[in-house]
Amino acid sequence: MPEIDIRTAFEAGSASLEDPEVLGIASESGRILVSQDRRTMPGHFARYINGAPSPGIVLIREATPILTAIEELVLIWSASEADEWVNRLVWIPL
Numbered sequence: 001m002p003e004i005d006i007r008t009a010f011e012a013g014s015a016s017l018e019d020p021e022v023l024g025i026a027s028e029s030g031r032i033l034v035s036q037d038r039r040t041m042p043g044h045f046a047r048y049i050n051g052a053p054s055p056g057i058v059l060i061r062e063a064t065p066i067l068t069a070i071e072e073l074v075l076i077w078s079a080s081e082a083d084e085w086v087n088r089l090v091w092i093p094l
Contacts, residue, residue: 004077007031019044023054032085033057034073042089049087056085060092068093 009015012029014022019041026033027048032055035041045057058076060069072092076085 004074006034020048023048023057026057027052027054030055030082032082034060036060036062038062045089054087055082056088056090058090058092064093 009022012025012031014025017025019037022035023033023044035057036059038059038061041057041059045054048054058073069092072094076090
C-alpha cells in the first residue's frame, strides 16, 4: 500500500532517543507511533498524554510475525481515521 506514509525511526531521527523524546517527535509530526517497546513505552506514553495529546501508539508484540503486523497495520489504516487514535495505545495483534 504505497499510499501509507510510514517513516522508520532512522528517517524520523529518533533511532537513538529515549521514549519521551520519541513520543514528542511522533506528536510534533502528527504520526501514530508503531513500536515493539512493550517494556517501557506504555508507562512513558501514559505520562506523556497527561501533559500533551498524542496521535496514539500501536505496540507490536515481539513474537508477532511481520506479515501479521503488516496486515493489522493496513487494516487499522483502511478502517479508521487518525483522530480515532488520539491518546490511545493498542496492541497488535488486536
